[in-house]
Amino acid sequence: MAYFDAASAAPLHPVARQALLASLDEGWADPARLYREGRKARLLLDAAREAVAEAVGCRADEVVFTSSGTRAVHSGVSGVLAGRRRVGRHLIVSSVEHSSVLHSAEAHEAAGGTVTRVPVDRSGAVDPSVYAAALREDTALACLQSANHEVGTVQPVAEVAEACRAAGVPLLVDAAQSLGWGPVAGDWSLLAASAHKWGGPSGVGLLVVRKGVRFAPQGPADERESGRAPGFENIPAIVAAAASLRAVRAEADAEAVRLRGLTDRIRARVPELVPDVEVVGEPERRLPGIVTFSCLYVDGEALLHELDREGFSVSSGSSCTSSTLTPSHVLRAMGVLSEGNVRVSLPPGTVSEEVDAFLEVLPRVVAGVREKLGAPSAAVVRQDDALVLDALGKLCPLPVIELAKVIGEVPVGGTVRVLADDAAARQDIPAWCEMRGQEYLGEEPAEQGTAYVVRRTG
Amino acid sequence: MAYFDAASAAPLHPVARQALLASLDEGWADPARLYREGRKARLLLDAAREAVAEAVGCRADEVVFTSSGTRAVHSGVSGVLAGRRRVGRHLIVSSVEHSSVLHSAEAHEAAGGTVTRVPVDRSGAVDPSVYAAALREDTALACLQSANHEVGTVQPVAEVAEACRAAGVPLLVDAAQSLGWGPVAGDWSLLAASAHKWGGPSGVGLLVVRKGVRFAPQGPADERESGRAPGFENIPAIVAAAASLRAVRAEADAEAVRLRGLTDRIRARVPELVPDVEVVGEPERRLPGIVTFSCLYVDGEALLHELDREGFSVSSGSSCTSSTLTPSHVLRAMGVLSEGNVRVSLPPGTVSEEVDAFLEVLPRVVAGVREKLGAPSAAVVRQDDALVLDALGKLCPLPVIELAKVIGEVPVGGTVRVLADDAAARQDIPAWCEMRGQEYLGEEPAEQGTAYVVRRTG
Numbered sequence: 018m019a020y021f022d023a024a025s026a027a028p029l030h031p032v033a034r035q036a037l038l039a040s041l042d043e044g045w046a047d048p049a050r051l052y053r054e055g056r057k058a059r060l061l062l063d064a065a066r067e068a069v070a071e072a073v074g075c076r077a078d079e080v081v082f083t084s085s086g087t088r089a090v091h092s093g094v095s096g097v098l099a100g101r102r103r104v105g106r107h108l109i110v111s112s113v114e115h116s117s118v119l120h121s122a123e124a125h126e127a128a129g130g131t132v133t134r135v136p137v138d139r140s141g142a143v144d145p146s147v148y149a150a151a152l153r154e155d156t157a158l159a160c161l162q163s164a165n166h167e168v169g170t171v172q173p174v175a176e177v178a179e180a181c182r183a184a185g186v187p188l189l190v191d192a193a194q195s196l197g198w199g200p201v202a203g204d205w206s207l208l209a210a211s212a213h214k215w216g217g218p219s220g221v222g223l224l225v226v227r228k229g230v231r232f233a234p235q236g237p238a239d240e241r242e243s244g245r246a247p248g249f250e251n252i253p254a255i256v257a258a259a260a261s262l263r264a265v266r267a268e269a270d271a272e273a274v275r276l277r278g279l280t281d282r283i284r285a286r287v288p289e290l291v292p293d294v295e296v297v298g299e300p301e302r303r304l305p306g307i308v309t310f311s312c313l314y315v316d317g318e319a320l321l322h323e324l325d326r327e328g329f330s331v332s333s334g335s336s337c338t339s340s341t342l343t344p345s346h347v348l349r350a351m352g353v354l355s356e357g358n359v360r361v362s363l364p365p366g367t368v369s370e371e372v373d374a375f376l377e378v379l380p381r382v383v384a385g386v387r388e389k390l391g392a393p394s395a396a397v398v399r400q401d402d403a404l405v406l407d408a409l410g411k412l413c414p415l416p417v418i419e420l421a422k423v424i425g426e427v428p429v430g431g432t433v434r435v436l437a438d439d440a441a442a443r444q445d446i447p448a449w450c451e452m453r454g455q456e457y458l459g460e461e462p463a464e465q466g467t468a469y470v471v472r473r474t475g
Numbered sequence: 476m477a478y479f480d481a482a483s484a485a486p487l488h489p490v491a492r493q494a495l496l497a498s499l500d501e502g503w504a505d506p507a508r509l510y511r512e513g514r515k516a517r518l519l520l521d522a523a524r525e526a527v528a529e530a531v532g533c534r535a536d537e538v539v540f541t542s543s544g545t546r547a548v549h550s551g552v553s554g555v556l557a558g559r560r561r562v563g564r565h566l567i568v569s570s571v572e573h574s575s576v577l578h579s580a581e582a583h584e585a586a587g588g589t590v591t592r593v594p595v596d597r598s599g600a601v602d603p604s605v606y607a608a609a610l611r612e613d614t615a616l617a618c619l620q621s622a623n624h625e626v627g628t629v630q631p632v633a634e635v636a637e638a639c640r641a642a643g644v645p646l647l648v649d650a651a652q653s654l655g656w657g658p659v660a661g662d663w664s665l666l667a668a669s670a671h672k673w674g675g676p677s678g679v680g681l682l683v684v685r686k687g688v689r690f691a692p693q694g695p696a697d698e699r700e701s702g703r704a705p706g707f708e709n710i711p712a713i714v715a716a717a718a719s720l721r722a723v724r725a726e727a728d729a730e731a732v733r734l735r736g737l738t739d740r741i742r743a744r745v746p747e748l749v750p751d752v753e754v755v756g757e758p759e760r761r762l763p764g765i766v767t768f769s770c771l772y773v774d775g776e777a778l779l780h781e782l783d784r785e786g787f788s789v790s791s792g793s794s795c796t797s798s799t800l801t802p803s804h805v806l807r808a809m810g811v812l813s814e815g816n817v818r819v820s821l822p823p824g825t826v827s828e829e830v831d832a833f834l835e836v837l838p839r840v841v842a843g844v845r846e847k848l849g850a851p852s853a854a855v856v857r858q859d860d861a862l863v864l865d866a867l868g869k870l871c872p873l874p875v876i877e878l879a880k881v882i883g884e885v886p887v888g889g890t891v892r893v894l895a896d897d898a899a900a901r902q903d904i905p906a907w908c909e910m911r912g913q914e915y916l917g918e919e920p921a922e923q924g925t926a927y928v929v930r931r932t933g
Contacts, residue, residue: 018511020504020510020512022504022505022508022510022512025504025505025508026503026504026505026707027503028503028504029499029500029503034499037499038496041487041492041495041676042487045484045485045486045487045671045676045677046478046480046483046484046486046788047480047483047484050480050483050788050790051776051779051780051783052480052779052782052783052787052788052789053476053783053788054478054480054788055788084542084543084546084678084706084709085542085705085706085707086706086707087697087699087705087706087707088542088705088706091694091695091705094695095694116697117695117697117705120695120696120697121695123695123696124694124695124696211707213503213707218499218503218709218711219503219707219708219709219710219711219712220542220678220709220712222706236549236553236582236694237549237552237575237578237579237581237582238578238581238582239545239574239575239578247543247545247546247549247575248542248543248544248545248546248680249484249543249544249545249669249671249677250677251542251676251677251678251712252677253676253677254677254678254709254712318509321509321510322509324510325509325510325511329510330504330508330510330511330512330513331510332508
């Protein structure tokens with residue numbers, strides 16, 4: 018049994034647990050009150066703020082404790098957009114941000130603002146020069162994650178921050194995935210993070226707003242947390258968050274080396290052990306604990322289910338519409354296969370034997386799911402000298418499975434038109450072509466669904 | 476040493492502590508995930524939701540867990556105002572609501588909406604017929620607290636809910652002060668509450684939205700909590716909140732009788748022990764644990780400080796502008812004295828000896844603060860047959876102290892004009908007249924500050 022989904026939530030660090038327990042008795046009162054219990058609570062809150070500021074590399078009065086990382090992002094984005102409204106209403110985000118950033122961008126568009134979504138390369142990284150080119154006269158705010166939550170790719174934050182600084186545009190960095198590993202380099206203006214990602218408790222997010230950033234908190238007024246995070250402060254959890262951040266940082270360098278060794282092994286071994294698999298994300302500039310791969314001809318939900326039965330907890334950004342999973346906008350933006358997607362994110366302390374066991378189980382599980390999906394017969398017709406594969410009504414991953422079966426019947430240089438009405442085909446057929454060295458010619462509207470045209474090159 | 480500020484935050488209930496500890500190990504994972512740890516977290520969350528629904532008297536799918544009571548109010552108000560925008564943009568609140576409701580109303584006004592603030596009587600209660608008269612064709616939402624947080628007065632929620640129901644207007648009840656004592660009676664539509672008020676942990680609020688209420692969550696989209704409370708769920712705290720609500724409810728009836736006895740004693744004894752004091756709030760229809768009184772000629776902050784030195788933690792809604800306290804809009808709306816205000820709110824478990832000790836200490840503390848404030852000489856001049864008392868530049872409670880000193884020089888039937896530029900005088904001079912049986916004739920603009928005119932009647 019192994020929990021390999023630290024990028025969603027890390028188990029509570031022992032130091033967080035101790036700090037939480039210790040402060041339940043000292044930190045429950047209202048820190049705004051003048052009496053003894055209130056002063057004790059205030060001391061704990063102030064000490065936690067100092068500790069977090071030191072770990073982030075900022076001033077204590079720049080740190081606001083929110084109730085989650087999502088709230089930190091929502092408040093940070095809306096506060097700067099309102100504070101800099103005179104400058105303009107243009108917002109820049111990368112196309113692989115966390116949903117909290119992308120949903121903030123959608124809300125901004127719904128309110129009449131404009132948004133540029135900076136694309137990423139096949140590894141999931143933005144190009145700093147492409148990002149810089151998106152900066153405009155009327156840009157109120159730019160957002161970039163420190164590292165991607167689905168594939169682990171580290172973003173060029175320092176370079177982008179420099180371009181933003183030169184343009185006079187504040188950069189908000191979503192550091193949720195990386196803050197436990199170290200401070201964010203570069204001259205950023207705002208930072209958001211979430212304690213439960215580094216082994217702190219649920220219920221604590223961080224919003225850091227550098228002095229000098231124009232910021233107008235949105236929503237009803239509230240005097241807590243410099244007016245930037247309404248509601249009674251959750252001091253025991255805040256104390257636990259601060260204590261565990263210090264603790265994980267003390268172990269971070271050694272643990273990073275160790276986990277990187279384990280994820281390197283997964284990156285190398287999975288393609289050797291499992292046929293038709295693509296490891297995605299930047300191989301070098303990446304977080305230590307995350308490795309992501311996609312398996313052709315597999316339904317992501319079935320794969321998670323079977324891995325769970327074998328005792329492994331992983332997540333998936335599979336776009337298979339036959340499952341209840343949320344399709345991954347990250348994998349789509351990268352243009353890589355999302356079919357049968359698995360994200361392994363190792364919590365600190367993961368031992369080598371757990372990774373060995375996973376690598377032993379994985380090939381059998383993938384083979385089993387593939388076998389269960391079977392080999393449904395496709396209606397293949399020849400039409401004007403081109404093969405037509407009718408996969409209408411078939412859900413991901415079946416269209417790709419059928420394509421793989423008929424490609425051998427296509428003469429080299431000839432084409433096959435895959436008719437499909439499952440939206441996932443739009444992403445997975447081109448990704449399959451890329452993996453198999455076949456040529457993807459594009460899509461055309463068909464009488465029903467869409468025709469995806471593939472030329473056999475070998 | 477006694478903590479008498481349960482209305483701000485109650486110490487953690489032992490059951491909350493146990494439940495929190497137990498669920499730290501089971502409830503840290505993402506409840507949206509399909510694997511074992513996620514399913515365990517989901518089970519805990521579902522069970523907590525069922526338990527809370529039972530205590531509130533609603534369906535489980537009507538309960539949303541927020542990060543605080545303030546967030547619950549903000550989201551509840553903004554969600555209904557947006558959802559019923561076609562009906563109109565009129566909002567009704569009572570004038571003695573919690574700041575989270577009043578700040579929501581201010582935000583609504585700033586966005587172009589209209590707000591009616593229903594007045595209260597001298598006991599702090601709204602009149603249901605006055606509230607009902609505020610309902611209009613274009614009323615989108617009405618808000619009323621179940622009981623007041625500063626003076627403990629219980630509001631006629633059931634009657635107001637009936638009037639709202641008849642008018643087709645949803646009623647949001649802020650039940651933060653009362654939910655630990657029992658469910659809210661009447662046919663309300665939304666309810667907000669806060670776990671740390673009933674001995675649950677910080678970081679958990681409740682928002683209940685009855686089926687059928689038009690509700691459009693504001694802010695960026697998020698899939699958590701039916702889209703009504705963004706951010707990762709704080710499951711250990713939610714479990715602790717639900718468990719402690721059940722526990723305090725089991726003890727509520729007996730504890731209510733006991734605490735009511737203690738607060739009855741304070742209500743009766745304080746005017747006997749301390750001269751020039753006014754006990755405020757409804758004497759019968761009130762919460763069991765809250766009693767509030769105001770002491771003439773005393774600065775609220777000095778009083779809190781001295782009580783704290785004696786080991787008693789209380790709060791104050793004193794409007795003295797010489798202190799750092801927030802002036803109480805509740806006491807102002809009631810038209811009662813706010814000078815030297817003290818709110819005693821007893822946590823469950825308070826013992827009789829603690830109340831005895833408080834009653835022993837209080838007269839000495841009040842006398843000490845009064846003595847320290849001294850008897851500054853006022854410039855009294857006779858002008859057109861009326862006494863003029865120049866209290867310009869003097870901060871609360873000095874203008875009232877000086878008035879009390881010169882009233883003996885005013886012939887019965889004659890008037891005194893008190894010149895003052897401290898805003899607190901506007902509330903405290905009429906309140907002093909009410910307490911002393913003198914006639915307050917009103918205020919007039921003066922060359923400097925304001926002239927408050929008082930006729931000596933006896």
